[in-house]
Amino acid sequence: MSMIRNSPKLDSYWMPFTANRQFKKAPRLLASASGMYYKSDDGRDILDGTAGLWCVNAGHGRREIADAVSEQLRTLDYASSFQMGHEHAFRFAERLAAIAPRGLDRIFFTNSGSESADTALKIAIAYQRAIGQGTRTRFIGRERGYHGVGFGGISVGGIVSNRRVFPLLNGADHLRHTHDLAKNGFSPGLPEHGAELADDLERLVQLHGAETIAAVIVEPVAGSTGVLLPPKGYLERLRDIATRHGILLIFDEVITGFGRLGAPFAADYFGVVPDIMTTAKGLTNGAIPMGAVFVKREVHDALMTGPETGIELFHGYTYSGHPAACAAGQATLDIYEREGLLTRGATLADRWRDAVNQLRAAPHVIDIRTIGLVAGIELESRAGAIGARAHEAFADCYEQGLLIRVTGDIIALSPPLIVEEGQIDQMVSTLGKALAGVK
Numbered sequence: 001m002s003m004i005r006n007s008p009k010l011d012s013y014w015m016p017f018t019a020n021r022q023f024k025k026a027p028r029l030l031a032s033a034s035g036m037y038y039k040s041d042d043g044r045d046i047l048d049g050t051a052g053l054w055c056v057n058a059g060h061g062r063r064e065i066a067d068a069v070s071e072q073l074r075t076l077d078y079a080s081s082f083q084m085g086h087e088h089a090f091r092f093a094e095r096l097a098a099i100a101p102r103g104l105d106r107i108f109f110t111n112s113g114s115e116s117a118d119t120a121l122k123i124a125i126a127y128q129r130a131i132g133q134g135t136r137t138r139f140i141g142r143e144r145g146y147h148g149v150g151f152g153g154i155s156v157g158g159i160v161s162n163r164r165v166f167p168l169l170n171g172a173d174h175l176r177h178t179h180d181l182a183k184n185g186f187s188p189g190l191p192e193h194g195a196e197l198a199d200d201l202e203r204l205v206q207l208h209g210a211e212t213i214a215a216v217i218v219e220p221v222a223g224s225t226g227v228l229l230p231p232k233g234y235l236e237r238l239r240d241i242a243t244r245h246g247i248l249l250i251f252d253e254v255i256t257g258f259g260r261l262g263a264p265f266a267a268d269y270f271g272v273v274p275d276i277m278t279t280a281k282g283l284t285n286g287a288i289p290m291g292a293v294f295v296k297r298e299v300h301d302a303l304m305t306g307p308e309t310g311i312e313l314f315h316g317y318t319y320s321g322h323p324a325a326c327a328a329g330q331a332t333l334d335i336y337e338r339e340g341l342l343t344r345g346a347t348l349a350d351r352w353r354d355a356v357n358q359l360r361a362a363p364h365v366i367d368i369r370t371i372g373l374v375a376g377i378e379l380e381s382r383a384g385a386i387g388a389r390a391h392e393a394f395a396d397c398y399e400q401g402l403l404i405r406v407t408g409d410i411i412a413l414s415p416p417l418i419v420e421e422g423q424i425d426q427m428v429s430t431l432g433k434a435l436a437g438v439k
């Protein structure tokens with residue numbers, strides 16, 4: 001229970017993706033953050049096992065980012081990017097292009113992962129039309145995919161609660177998800193079984209006709225629905241089928257981008273290059289909202305036609321390329337480069353995997369999956385109460401000073417990439433104690 005003095009009234013703020021009434025009865029309020037730790041409003045240190053929400057990859061309270069934003073706001077607080085510009089957006093885009101997977105060197109700025117997903121889908125449609133493939137208006141997503149909360153994102157997404165209430169884009173269809181505990185439980189690396197599930201794309205081509213499909217979008221590693229790793233060979237096969245049928249491949253790297261897997265992007269980690277890649281979160285270390293869509297040069301160039309006075313893509317946001325966000329992003333890249341954070345996960349991955357696998361013996365654990373500095377720990381659900389066990393573990397960890405993330409009965413860990421070995425052990429032992437107390 002919060003012991004905050006002068007506590008705010010909680011009624012007015014309608015919280016996102018939150019059980020508002022439950023939360024407001026027993027709020028968990030954070031007051032400050034530094035390095036690997038939050039401080040709660042009652043003064044306790046909380047080890048951040050989730051990098052905020054998969055975004056604070058360089059750790060909290062980075063002074064360089066705060067200083068860059070502050071300086072930027074004093075110099076040029078805002079400038080439109082519609083028929084205007086400022087140097088910071090161009091500089092930041094150039095730096096991103098330099099670290100992008102091969103060929104993805106045209107960058108469109110957004111303000112979030114959801115906007116990045118919808119932007120990528122729109123670019124795909126516009127591209128297909130520009131090359132004379134205007135009948136290609138259909139998208140293929142995947143079950144258990146998460147691509148944010150825009151109408152495009154939920155249409156290609158595969159989380160039923162996010163979809164059932166809302167009208168969806170016409171014609172979106174889905175690949176089956178790749179999660180198969182019976183065949184792949186406790187895989188030490190990527191799952192052995194399931195590459196053939198990529199052939200679902202071939203099946204959907206047979207069903208709908210390739211000439212109706214603009215793009216297929218997947219998370220290389222599904223994050224929000226519980227850290228689902230791609231089976232060996234799956235992404236390669238998807239790439240191959242998409243290419244064969246003129247379908248653009250979009251990787252949603254909102255979670256996997258910026259070092260989470262131990263490589264700059266999942267495309268680098270898996271050696272599979274998409275045509276479009278969405279990012280956000282780690283782009284600015286979570287300090288200022290921003291997203292970036294990385295687009296293959298050929299896709300971009302196909303739209304740079306018609307009279308030079310004409311706008312090539314009728315799309316953009318008031319805050320696309322916001323100067324403060326560009327400043328935060330560049331300061332973030334400086335830190336990533338200086339501290340080697342985009343590849344640090346690779347050096348810690350084995351240590352991380354071995355530590356997290358100590359939880360194998362903990363009660364209720366039915367699978368453990370790790371890659372880079374991510375872990376998914378899946379619990380057997382209590383009969384009639386899906387999610388109850390993980391939620392109890394979450395609440396207990398928070399009381400013991402550890403922030404974890406849960407989806408249903410899957411616990412996800414994704415610490416800032418500055419995590420030290422001792423902190424990894426602290427996470428595992430705190431979570432182990434919490435699980436021991438869960439009925």
Ligand SMILES: Cc1ncc(COP(=O)(O)O)c(C=O)c1O
Pocket residue numbers: 111112113114115117146147148149219223224252253254255280281
């Ligand atoms: C893969 C993926 N795409 C898109 C999003 C949406 O990002 P945002 O919440 O910034 O809109 C998320 C958020 O978790 C995500 O994990």
